[in-house]
Amino acid sequence: MTDATQPIDPRKTSLLTLDGRTKKRNAAEARFKSYGIGAICIGLLMLLILVFNIVSRGTGAYQQTYVTLEVELLAAKLDKKGNRDLVDIKKVSTFGYAPLLKTAFETKVSNAGFETDLKSKAMAGILSKSAAADLRDFVIANPDMIGNTVEFEFLASSRVDGYLKGRVTRDSIANDKNISPAQLDFVDQLIADGSLEKRFNLDFITGADASDARPEAAGMGVSMIGSLFMMMVVLVLALPIGVAASIYLEEFAPKNWITDIIEVNISNLAAVPSIVFGILGLAVFINYMHLPNSAPLVGGLVLTLMTLPTIIISTRASLKSVPPSIRDAALGVGASKMQSVFHHVLPLAAPGILTGTIIGLAQALGETAPLLLIGMVGFIASNPPDSIAAGLMSPNSAMPAQIYEWAKRADPAFYERAWGGIIILLVFLVTMNTIAVILRRRFERRW
Numbered sequence: 001m002t003d004a005t006q007p008i009d010p011r012k013t014s015l016l017t018l019d020g021r022t023k024k025r026n027a028a029e030a031r032f033k034s035y036g037i038g039a040i041c042i043g044l045l046m047l048l049i050l051v052f053n054i055v056s057r058g059t060g061a062y063q064q065t066y067v068t069l070e071v072e073l074l075a076a077k078l079d080k081k082g083n084r085d086l087v088d089i090k091k092v093s094t095f096g097y098a099p100l101l102k103t104a105f106e107t108k109v110s111n112a113g114f115e116t117d118l119k120s121k122a123m124a125g126i127l128s129k130s131a132a133a134d135l136r137d138f139v140i141a142n143p144d145m146i147g148n149t150v151e152f153e154f155l156a157s158s159r160v161d162g163y164l165k166g167r168v169t170r171d172s173i174a175n176d177k178n179i180s181p182a183q184l185d186f187v188d189q190l191i192a193d194g195s196l197e198k199r200f201n202l203d204f205i206t207g208a209d210a211s212d213a214r215p216e217a218a219g220m221g222v223s224m225i226g227s228l229f230m231m232m233v234v235l236v237l238a239l240p241i242g243v244a245a246s247i248y249l250e251e252f253a254p255k256n257w258i259t260d261i262i263e264v265n266i267s268n269l270a271a272v273p274s275i276v277f278g279i280l281g282l283a284v285f286i287n288y289m290h291l292p293n294s295a296p297l298v299g300g301l302v303l304t305l306m307t308l309p310t311i312i313i314s315t316r317a318s319l320k321s322v323p324p325s326i327r328d329a330a331l332g333v334g335a336s337k338m339q340s341v342f343h344h345v346l347p348l349a350a351p352g353i354l355t356g357t358i359i360g361l362a363q364a365l366g367e368t369a370p371l372l373l374i375g376m377v378g379f380i381a382s383n384p385p386d387s388i389a390a391g392l393m394s395p396n397s398a399m400p401a402q403i404y405e406w407a408k409r410a411d412p413a414f415y416e417r418a419w420g421g422i423i424i425l426l427v428f429l430v431t432m433n434t435i436a437v438i439l440r441r442r443f444e445r446r447w
Helices: 020-062 086-090 098-112 120-124 131-141 158-165 181-193 221-252 257-271 274-288 296-321 324-332 337-365 369-373 388-393 399-408 412-443
Strands: 063-072 149-155 196-200
Touching: 020 063, 020 412, 063 098, 063 158, 086 131, 098 120, 098 131, 120 181, 131 149, 158 181, 158 196, 158 412, 181 196, 221 257, 221 296, 221 337, 221 388, 221 399, 257 296, 274 296, 274 369, 296 337, 296 369, 296 388, 324 337, 337 412, 369 399, 399 412
Parallel strands: none
Antiparallel strands: 063 149, 063 196
């Protein structure tokens, strides 16, 4: 009997029992899964640490300390003629309102029975430098209130605000000329009296930037408007140009060396550092075309150049994802090439195009380097523009540039506001990316 015809000795093992090689494969698969889960956990941990640091350091910007004070609007100082003429009332500068604040503190100390050796000027020093200007604005807006005693809520100085938030201590003010231990004693009495407390800081979201002398009054409102105008320019220019270029390159352009060079350069532009686009904008839009510095129009044009490659690449990928059978079916029933593209292919690719556009806008919203080169980092403390044209052409800032400026300033209150501005910027970015995901899932078609 040959070896080929010899019977095989059957193994007495169950099919449910795993052999050694199968156990090794399963163990390797389990290890790979654990590595993947570990990598995800590390990434989530880093994200949580980042978010925790941003939120813990930035939430203080959304609370501000206010001092409640009753001020007597003396007609003898604000309207000497007594005719309530706005022209005469406006002639009184903020220096003319400072004595009213000092008198209000003296009255407060007398009525509340506070024990302090501070002079009225030192008492008024716990208020923001903008207190007199705020009082003047109120009188100009309400001239009929002259002669009455009105209760106001004034911003406290950044040092007093930091004292309530734990940023300023009695040990840290040893060499601080802006506040003294006696003033902190006076602040403690105001806190006990209920005249000084922290409240939600809406002005941080709606207000403008402030000078180094009054960081407690700084806000993100004007820079948010500047970013809005820039995103309008990017959307109006980048979306139609990017989609049109993508449709031509993907559907109509002949496949030759010229289109190959164009495609390679589009990919290269997507990898170019954003500061290079800022240099290009400075040279072309400002030096050559003489557009105004710090204008949202210039910032929008620069960000459009930076966003175009992203939109073109994402749009072409969306067009490629549409099956060729859609095009063939449209051409088979007599549709022209343009009809098959615009009536059948483009609607199916719209979710991907929309997603790429929103992601491109989110990327542009967070850019800082190109804006630094075109001058959108100046001190802008202006009111909202009267029209869209004024908003596009008047000097302004942007959210990332404003955050950069605050981070450079010496006062810790500005540093706190920089973290608070990062929270606002992240909210915008997360919202835009969430909208992109929702729209893609809502309108996406599977085949």
